[in-house]
Amino acid sequence: MDCITPNELKAVDMLTNKTAEKTTIGILLTEPETQTILDTMPISLFTDIEQTIIKAFKNAHKKVECVTLIELMEELKKYNSNIDISTLSNLTSYVTESTLLKSQLNNNLKILSDLMQKRKYFEYLKKATEKVLSGSELEEQVFDLIDKLEGLKTNNDINNSESVSDIIAEIFNDLQEGNENLIKFGYSLLDNNIGGVKPGDYTIIGAKSGVGKSTLAMNIAYNVLKQGGKVLYINREMSKKSVMCRFIAMLSEIPMIKFRTKEIADNERDSRKFVRAANILNTFDGKLIIDNDSSCISEIVKNVRDFKPDLVVIDYLQLLQSEEGQKHENSEQRLSNVTRGIRNMTLKYNCHVLALVQLNNSFNGVMPHGENVIRQSSSVYQDATNVIYLHDPQDIEQMKRIHNSIGGIDDNAAAKMLERNLKRDGASKYAFILDKVRDGAPGIEPLTFIRNNFRMLDNEGLKNI
Template sequence: MDSQINSTIGSLKQMPYSLEAEQAVLGAILTNPELIEQVPQLRADDFYLDQHKVIFEAMFDLASTSRPIDPVLILEALEKSKHYEGPDAVKYLKMLIDSSAYAGNVTEYSDIIRDKAVLRRLIDASRATSDEAYSGADDVDAILDRAEQRLHDISNEKYNTNFVHIKQAIRENYDIWGVLRNNPDAFSGTKTGYSDLDNYIVGMNPGDLIIVGARPGMGKTTFCMNLAVNVAKSYKEGTEPPDVAVFSLEMPPQQLASRMLAGEALVDHHKLRTGDMTDDEWKKLAQAASVLAKTNILIDETSNITVMNMRSKLRKLKNLKLVIIDYLQLMHTEKHSDNRVLEIGEITRGLKLMAKDLGVPLVLCSQLRREQSAAGGRSGKSLPQLHDLRDSGSIEQDADVVLFLHRDSYGQYGDKPEGGEDGAQEVATTAVMGENEIEIAKCIVAKNRHGSTGTVKLAWLAKNYRFVSVENRGE
């Protein structure tokens, strides 16, 4: 009942619109048909009065098919709509022509029409949210997410310029190229912190969906947390540190922070867990904690989080530089589907669109299919390939970059080393860095929309939960 009363009260108020602006624009186009090219953002449903919608739609259809915007043809469309017939239709068109605006003001009148249309859409969105809130049929978070999405869609619609002229795109590229030409060390994208990898993918570009796939124990979570730290630390003194958002669907923030500290301090993570540290190690840990505390690494551990939930949270971050999700197979859509392949496809497409809308790179951890050896057992020896991505080919399709992590020394597939999935206690090594055992890992660039594919070697510091560039392994 309250919902009905609320809706009734709202309907008694006059919806915002400008009769004069609508008539002036239509009249001007009838008088000078070329003016329709000056209002490319205007749509038929931006007009409030139905007869004006019909007239503008007829104008648009004629212009889009290279036919003249002729009053006789407009009259035919108006009569078919039943809004005006016979003499009344002729009279109304004549009135529009008589009230036509000065050609130079058509764009301004068009802006008035669009602004009024936005106000009406805001009212409709508010009513829809109000009805959902009154009904109580859904949970509060879902209602909030949909309300925010409605507002976001309206805002995007208002400021979307549709076509970008190639001249503008070239100009923007030249600005970037000029910076790169004068600064060879610069990248158009965000640096990963691994120079050889950056040379392949030219950094992580805004809007990129970057898949990091690996079999259990290869270190995909560690690699992604290393990326988070590298990007979070990449700001100049006196500037605001970038926001790096981490959605951890598997590990709590405390556990991730512990791993990041071990990697930053180069202290054996096992010692952090037992407290058995020397004074020097304790000092290193304190220094690392001071460094990481100054960054803006933000960790969200919401379980069963959806793409819409993520988008809602990320929009509130004003200096967002990177998004990391660990990991894909733990995500679900709002309405769980029995077809997991289709559900994963919907998720990856949603994440790609989210990255594009937010204008930031998004790194997504993904599991690989279990590999069968020739004897029917499981083996982790062979290099992963694109078809190993688990659950859906859409992962490969939606991704701009696909990276696979692999370590040849990592025993049988699924045989996790003591210390957890990321292999903190892996003992097979190729060298020793101080007190830290290391081995050479492969970061395979299996797909690269921006360039070539290949393999990058990284040094894997198992006890420290850290990957470093091979040339930096002596640091």
């Protein structure tokens, strides 16, 4: 048994109320009609001898509707306890002495329930500290502690689980609602094959630098906002103003260079475009949070818990840091812990995470596929629900392949697209690859990247401009 310190003994003593425990048992004995509460009363409301009495009381109550003093004593004999009938008789007299009325029983139970929660809180913190001191991973303990404390917050025991019938009923209710409220990505390849921005999913966008993964993430975030969703947009590379300028450029179609050279205010047409775009973004106040402060998973979890977003964008994954106490990790271990933390977060808080990753330089020119193309850690691919790759086609055959799903193109058209891609000053044609999808089929389509104003358009999107 672990050695209990004097401070711990003092804390435990402060988190019990023996008067409330004894008088509650006394009421149950003297007022038999109150014993119906035994069906739902947690044993953990009580401590020490009183907990043993309540355990026996509940078991006896399963056999008889009104448990007498003698019947309770018979049940207690099974527990090999030193409790005798005089102890129980003293509890009934305690009720009379304290003049606690039957009508006050519920208030008494509220006191015990509050103390029970505080004892659990104390125990969770104590165990988490012991595990960290014994060498357990800090991030693992942080998530475990958050789960348990969330259980206390909702007054649920963390070990409680839903029955099979409850889960099936929940699925049926979800199906009855239809798909009207399902948030879409806004790209047919993703919506048709994944089914939309599903809560609890973890989606990866992987690409080399400059191929548009941040732009694709911004376009998806905007599509979610348009549908009434909430977006937490985490960017570790740019200021909040820079991110917002990109959103405005995307909506106004003003080239980004004009934001840098500050030419917009002197141009009436661009000024009007800016105002229209700003007005649209203003409607998302309270729905969009841009965060460039969170540097590790525990900080992101705090924001997710408070904001409750439908979509969390992380730009990008390799820039997230280790938790305090894990600074000794190499880059692969760090990314493995980060991606496992994200997966836990999506399941716990029922949000969809869209995380961006860099790809290995050793795969230059090759159409990305599988887990080994992701820089630093293959565990990112394994943890993800869906994996998307963007790729700049390097030859005619690659360009033709990505167009097969929309009817195909000939060699001449493919060559012209490759030439335009090399210029990088207009609309580029990239491969939009859904490489992994847990509940659907992979696929590949062309995606048009309009670089000047951060727009990513699939074939359906091109028809609407």
